[in-house]
Amino acid sequence: MPDRSIEFGKFGARGIKGYEAVARQLDKLAGFIATPVTVRRGLMARLHYLTRSAHARVAAREAGLTVTDRTLKAWLDGKRTPSRRNLARIEDAYLTVRRQNVARYLLGRLNREGRGTRVEFHPLNQSQVSRPHQRVVAYRVLNVRHWDAVVQAWADNDEEGLDRAWFDDITVDLGSDYGAYEYVTNIGFAA
Structure with a gap:
């Protein structure tokens, strides 16, 4: 089980955890107050x-x-x-x-009565990784139909639960290379 990339960035790869990118996207959809609390x-x-x-x-x-x-x-x-x-x-x-x-x-909004939401996985940035150490990771698209665990963990501000729900429930549908999407540059979805 991944957690997968024990020494992430060792050869120069850059990215963020997939669940962090999802949390950022959900935060954008939630529409928080933009003006800082200090004002x-x-x-x-x-x-x-x-x-x-x-x-x-x-x-x-x-x-x-x-x-x-x-x-x-x-x-x-x-x-x-x-x-x-x-x-x-x-x-x-x-x-x-x-x-x-x-x-x-x-x-x-995300489940859309069982139709789900299209999710785009933008792979990690390997521009600083030497050729022999680069992974073959491509842009992927997946239609996610069950968001319950992800949204609940996000609402509870449970990072561990969000990581588990995102990685174990969602990315496994990418197939055998799902571990390559533990770190990404971005996760995109419009609901």
């Missing part, structure tokens, strides 16, 4: 997202934003500003809650 506008957008309903407040608390309602109100009114530590907690809570809220929608 007032970004902070307010995140706080409004996390406090707009009782359900959102409960999810924010479960995600690690454990300040009092009084402190939240002071932040929203602009009377106080959060510390760096609390800004990081706000950002983490926002990402967690947003992923959980968007996961069901993304799952339906």
